[in-house]
Amino acid sequence: MHDVIIAGGGPVGLFLAGELARSGCSVLILERDRELASPLKALPLGMRGLNAGSAETLYRRGLLEAVTDASGADAKEVGADPEATEAPAPRDVAHFAGMGLDAAGINTSALPFRLPGPAMEGFMTSLQAVATVLAEHAVSLGVEIVRGAEVTAVTQDEEGVTVTAGDQPYRGRWLVGCDGGRSRVRERVGFDFVGTDPLFTGYVAKVTFADPEQLPLGFHVTPAGMYLRTPFEGHLGMNDFDGGTFDRSRPLTREHLQAVLRRISGTDVTLTGVELASSFTDRAMQVTGYKKGRVLLAGDAAHIHSPLGGQGLNLGIGDAVNLGWKLAATVHGTAPEGLVDTYTDERHPVGAAILDWSRAQVATMKPGPNAPALRKLVLDLMSTSDGVTHVYRQTSGLFHRYDLGSDHPLVGRSAPDFRFTEGTRLGELLRRGQAVALDFSPDRALRAVAGHWEGRMRYAAGPVRNDLGFAALLVRPDGIVAWAGDHADAEAFEQAATRWLGHRS
Structure with missing residues (x-):
């Protein structure tokens, strides 16, 4: 077994x-x-x-x-300068419903508890x-x-x-x-x-065009739907707001894909071949x-x-x-x-929030007489500093907070990548998949109590380059802060460790 x-x-x-x-x-x-x-x-x-x-x-x-x-x-593009002591500003932010946003507008002061490390950006x-x-x-x-x-x-x-x-x-x-x-x-x-029914059939395909110049690169929301061309040769995406009726119901022929593309793009573009194609819906x-x-x-x-x-x-x-x-x-x-x-x-x-995020984008893209006005309003709001910062927080994956029953602002969040002065980073300490006790106090106040979970918890002590005002933390194996204090309270630490790791060894 x-x-x-x-x-x-x-x-x-x-x-x-x-x-x-x-x-x-x-x-x-x-x-x-x-x-x-x-x-x-x-x-x-x-x-x-x-x-x-x-x-x-x-x-x-x-x-x-x-x-x-x-x-x-x-x-190097994913991480920060190895010698940096302050986190760099984010360099990229996800689009919203095909509308690109400028990362330069992100308010970094609204992104608490960030420290530089090898993982600061996403990538394709x-x-x-x-x-x-x-x-x-x-x-x-x-x-x-x-x-x-x-x-x-x-x-x-x-x-x-x-x-x-x-x-x-x-x-x-x-x-x-x-x-x-x-x-x-x-x-x-x-x-x-449970959830909501689809509004569109989506398509992704590798095709050949007779006249690719009719379709510029990027996202294009039109009165009939959306199409996407990427720099990959022949890569095509489309959203056809048919209520999801086509998905998997019939073969994905060249003729069908061409008809959908012409209707959505408003052009007479011609597909000369389809190498590979797949369909999906926005069912949530x-x-x-x-x-x-x-x-x-x-x-x-x-x-x-x-x-x-x-x-x-x-x-x-x-x-x-x-x-x-x-x-x-x-x-x-x-x-x-x-x-x-x-x-x-x-x-x-977290999953429910992502489903709603997806639904909101679909609603913003759905064709109709009021759609252009709605998209303009959403783009105007998203382009403000507060708006683009909100999009970044929602999509970067760094700012989810689990409700662990504490009102401490760091508890329940992903732990900052603390770096000890001798070079070791928290991210490296987590590689064994064990909890980590971080003790920045000069008297190593948590050493004895942390030893009671030997084999399930790693203990790391010493000065760090930037302690963000904390004296000690307990980080779960998944990198989430389970407890944090501005002084090394051994009793509070032990209570948190017992809650998440069980009784002492």
């Missing part, structure tokens, strides 16, 4: 598998596709954006450099690049991957879960469905999946709870939405880093009561 079975070997399932295996769990991945590589996962159709929060998560696990290399990104990648790196990492940690294994049945009891893929049964203590928007695990287990759905018995969901299996704003992959990686350490502690019997249930408590609101 495996400790955890993961259905789905995409980036979310692979990242989660690495988190669990690093913590000593035996992990089996059942993946439907027989091969990791796929034209739909490679550039250009597999193009995705990793935001700064995802870059930070990869950095904290020692994976950022490998992913930037595989993506053709410049690691592909599903294949991310999955390749994460698969190699997971296998190196002992994860077993079975390909060509599509889940057909799931049953569970008090001791574990039986997963059938084809005719082969597999037994695990826990099952996590990371098997995408059409999740078999979600369907078989009977999770409630979320399970009401991420756990049912011994089965959990993460990534698109738990929530689906339009790809506008590029939040889907980032949301899934956030799910995986939140769940991994909690499920591992539960497997090993060290978790405090109810720890795994905090996964739903913390991640469901």
Whole structure:
């Protein structure tokens, strides 16, 4: 019996598998596709954006450099000057409904607790690049991957879960469905999946044009929909506000794509060929709870939405880093009561906010007689300093705050990348997937109490280049601050450690 079975070997399932295996769990991945590589996962159709929060998560696990290399990104552009003591201003901000925004307008004073580090910006990648790196990492940690294994049945009891893929049964203590928007695990287990119906059918395609000069590069919202051309030769995206009726209902022929493109663009552009094409909708759905018995969901299996704003992959990686350490502690019997249930408590609101962010963009793009006025109003508001700062905070992935029951402004947020004067950074201390006690007090007041969680917590003491006014912090394995103080209060620290890590060893 495996400790955890993961259905789905995409980036979310692979990242989660690495988190669990690093913590000593035996992990089996059942993946439907027989091969990791796929034209739909490679550039250009597999193009995705990793935001700064995802870059930070990869950095904290020692994976950022490998992913930037595989993506053709410049690691220097992702991080800050290694010698900097103050965080640089953000260099990029996501678009909103195709409307570009200027990062120079961001009010950095409204971005608290930032310190310079190797992960400050997001970057473009592909599903294949991310999955390749994460698969190699997971296998190196002992994860077993079975390909060509599509889940057909799931049953569970008090001791574990039986997963059938084809005719082969597999037994695990826990099952996590990371098997995408059409999740078999979600369907078989009977999770409630609720939300809103689609307004459009979206298309992504690799095509050839007879007259590409008719379609300029970039996002173009028109009275009939939206089209996108990127610098990748022949890469085309379209949103056709047909109520989502076409998606997967008929073949994606050259004739159909050309007709939609002509109607949306208002041109007589001609497609001479279609190399590859896929469709989707903006249906926005979320399970009401991420756990049912011994089965959990993460990534698109738990929530689906339009790809506008590029939040889907980032949301899934956030799910995986939140769940991994909690499920591992539960497997090993060290978790405090109810720890795994905090996964739903913390991640469901984040997912719901992203779905609303997607819905708002769709509503702003929807054609109609009042649409131009609405878009102009939204663009005017988003272009103000407050507006562009709000967009950055919502999309960068760095400013989510979990409700951990404390009114301290840092608790529940991603920890700043504190750098000790001897050079070690917090991000490096998190690579083992353990909690970290940071003690900046001159008398090392937390050393003794932190030692009671040896093997589950790393203790780091000494002066740092910028302590932001703190004397001590407890950082969870996922990089979230669980406790912070302007003096090293050993009793308060111990209470926080017991709450999140369980009783002393």
